[in-house]
Amino acid sequence: xxxxxxxxxxxxxxxxxxxxxxxxxxxxxxxxxxxxxxxxxxxxxxxxxxxxxxxxxxxxxxxxxxxxxxxxxxxxxxxxxxxxxxxxxxxxxxxxxxxxxxxxxxxxxxxxxxxxxxxxxxxxxxxxxxxxxxxxxxxxxxxxxxxxxxxxxxxxxxxxxxxxxxxxxxxxxxxxxxxxxxxxxxxxxxxxxxxxxxxxxxxxxxxxxxxxxxxxxxxxxxxxxxxxxxxxxxxxxxxxxxxxxxxxxxxxxxxxxxxxxxxxxxxxxxxxxxxxxxxxxxxxxxxxxxxxxxxxxxxxxxxxxxxxxxxxxxxxxxxxxxxxxxxxxxxxxxxxxxxxxxxxxxxxxxxxxxxxxxxxxxxxxxxxxxxxxxxxxxxxxxxxxxxxxxxxxxxxxxxxxx
Amino acid sequence: xxxxxxxxxxxxxxxxxxxxxxxxxxxxxxxxxxxxxxxxxxxxxxxxxxxxxxxxxxxxxxxxxxxxxxxxxxxxxxxxxxxxxxxxxxxxxx
Ligand SMILES: Cc1cc2nc3c(=O)[nH]c(=O)nc-3n(C[C@H](O)[C@H](O)[C@H](O)COP(=O)(O)OP(=O)(O)OC[C@H]3O[C@@H](n4cnc5c(N)ncnc54)[C@H](O)[C@@H]3O)c2cc1C
Ligand code: FES
Numbered sequence: 001x002x003x004x005x006x007x008x009x010x011x012x013x014x015x016x017x018x019x020x021x022x023x024x025x026x027x028x029x030x031x032x033x034x035x036x037x038x039x040x041x042x043x044x045x046x047x048x049x050x051x052x053x054x055x056x057x058x059x060x061x062x063x064x065x066x067x068x069x070x071x072x073x074x075x076x077x078x079x080x081x082x083x084x085x086x087x088x089x090x091x092x093x094x095x096x097x098x099x100x101x102x103x104x105x106x107x108x109x110x111x112x113x114x115x116x117x118x119x120x121x122x123x124x125x126x127x128x129x130x131x132x133x134x135x136x137x138x139x140x141x142x143x144x145x146x147x148x149x150x151x152x153x154x155x156x157x158x159x160x161x162x163x164x165x166x167x168x169x170x171x172x173x174x175x176x177x178x179x180x181x182x183x184x185x186x187x188x189x190x191x192x193x194x195x196x197x198x199x200x201x202x203x204x205x206x207x208x209x210x211x212x213x214x215x216x217x218x219x220x221x222x223x224x225x226x227x228x229x230x231x232x233x234x235x236x237x238x239x240x241x242x243x244x245x246x247x248x249x250x251x252x253x254x255x256x257x258x259x260x261x262x263x264x265x266x267x268x269x270x271x272x273x274x275x276x277x278x279x280x281x282x283x284x285x286x287x288x289x290x291x292x293x294x295x296x297x298x299x300x301x302x303x304x305x306x307x308x309x310x311x312x313x314x315x316x317x318x319x320x321x322x323x324x325x326x327x328x329x330x331x332x333x334x335x336x337x338x339x340x341x342x343x344x345x346x347x348x349x350x351x352x353x354x355x356x357x358x359x360x361x362x363x364x365x366x367x368x369x370x371x372x373x374x375x376x377x378x379x380x381x382x383x384x385x386x387x388x389x390x391x392x393x394x395x396x397x398x399x400x401x402x
Numbered sequence: 403x404x405x406x407x408x409x410x411x412x413x414x415x416x417x418x419x420x421x422x423x424x425x426x427x428x429x430x431x432x433x434x435x436x437x438x439x440x441x442x443x444x445x446x447x448x449x450x451x452x453x454x455x456x457x458x459x460x461x462x463x464x465x466x467x468x469x470x471x472x473x474x475x476x477x478x479x480x481x482x483x484x485x486x487x488x489x490x491x492x493x494x495x496x
Binding site: 038039043152153156157166168169228229230273296301310311312313314315317 | 479
């Protein structure tokens with residue numbers, strides 16, 4: 001039986017970020033992934049390191065601290081992760097939306113995020129492509145984009161550079177406890193003795209929880225995306241719409257049409273190669289990663305409504321991924337009650353790329369029992385905050401095992 | 403000085419043989435593993451030209467894979483404006 005201090009389960013952006021930070025801090029670590037890195041959501045997502053889509057308070061503050069770390073990561077990685085400050089504009093299409101976004105932006109400004117609201121004329125002047133159906137837009141220069149797979153690969157390769165052991169195609173089948181403490185991880189390729197196990201399985205984290213009798217309220221929330229042919233620079237910022245923000249935090253505000261129930265809201269980013277990624281949906285359909293014709297038409301119709309020039313562009317591909325959704329929109333990080341050495345690092349919904357850097361730092365502080373460099377209230381991120389949640393009702397409401 | 407001898411395996415994305423082998427060294431055993439590490443197969447032809455070539459480079463004794471490599475719609479590129487002429491999507495946002 002091999003032996004390490006910590007086993008990180010899951011080779012997505014979160015597991016790789018945690019393994020990287022642990023290895024760099026001198027902890028002996030193995031990263032165990034049942035398939036390959038990027039096999040889950042971390043290769044089926046958009047490219048945003050977004051601040052404007054974060055809820056004012058802890059959520060936004062974590063993202064603000066996280067985004068500061070990417071230039072440093074780039075220096076430590078051998079390959080380019082395409083980190084680029086781009087800013088975001090969020091299209092506002094009705095007077096009601098304008099009121100909601102005005103309050104949202106004001107609260108973000110109180111958190112130190114410089115968001116302004118432009119009227120239609122000013123918005124179109126700033127972003128000439130955005131001349132469709134809108135009454136105004138927010139504007140903020142702090143948001144950035146990144147290459148999701150290269151970011152995950154960057155963490156993974158740097159983790160190995162600092163001594164992390166990579167175990168791909170290795171499925172975690174059980175976790176053995178001894179006297180209430182994690183003792184070893186049991187895989188299809190042998191057992192690994194360890195003091196800590198980090199559950200970084202994203203939307204699949206509940207299955208790892210079940211191995212030790214833990215209920216973890218994470219549900220897969222599907223997002224569908226359309227990819228276009230490469231284009232010259234289309235917009236100079238990320239573009240979202242107010243519906244996107246509502247779909248993320250308050251889907252009840254959207255209405256009851258079929259498109260509303262799919263959580264259609266605009267996200268538009270452009271890769272370095274020029275492909276536009278146009279989203280998206282927020283749907284609770286269990287672990288189904290198929291794309292649907294209906295959703296793609298709604299996505300494109302809504303996008304072209306705001307950016308009419310899209311009509312002349314060709315699409316080449318579509319994909320869907322599963323966001324690890326939690327009831328309050330915050331990830332589940334840190335120790336769990338009753339099992340010493342079991343550490344959570346999952347549930348980042350649509351924010352996993354953005355929050356990966358800070359998550360790696362926080363988990364490493366926890367495992368190394370170091371004084372935190374941040375003043376976050378970790379009880380708001382703990383699994384224990386859900387101790388009164390009815391897990392059966394949660395699973396039923398969010399179609400977990402549909 | 404870049405010698406002009408680089409052998410492109412994925413021509414759409416200009417990914418070299420060397421980059422593919424580096425991805426295999428990093429642990430890639432499938433087309434998806436290569437694609438996520440290099441962007442090969444993601445070009446305009448969507449891997450029609452290069453997928454076969456890459457498959458031949460993958461380790462023969464390949465690791466067990468859960469890969470569900472699927473070609474998702476559209477099979478041919480299609481103009482967004484043409485797609486939206488489809489009646490079935492009208493009316494939701496108007
Ligand atoms: C459409 C869409 C758009 C998005 N856009 C953005 C964006 O612009 N910006 C942003 O910040 N975030 C975005 N996200 C969210 C982001 O992609 C996720 O939060 C993030 O990828 C989650 O990473 P993860 O490592 O937790 O999970 P995953 O990437 O899913 O990794 C979990 C891994 O665990 C492995 N695993 C599971 N069970 C086992 C087992 N028993 N043994 C071993 N391994 C196991 C899986 O194979 C998988 O590789 C988006 C998501 C979607 C769906
Ligand atoms: S040759 Fe690789 S995508 Fe076309």
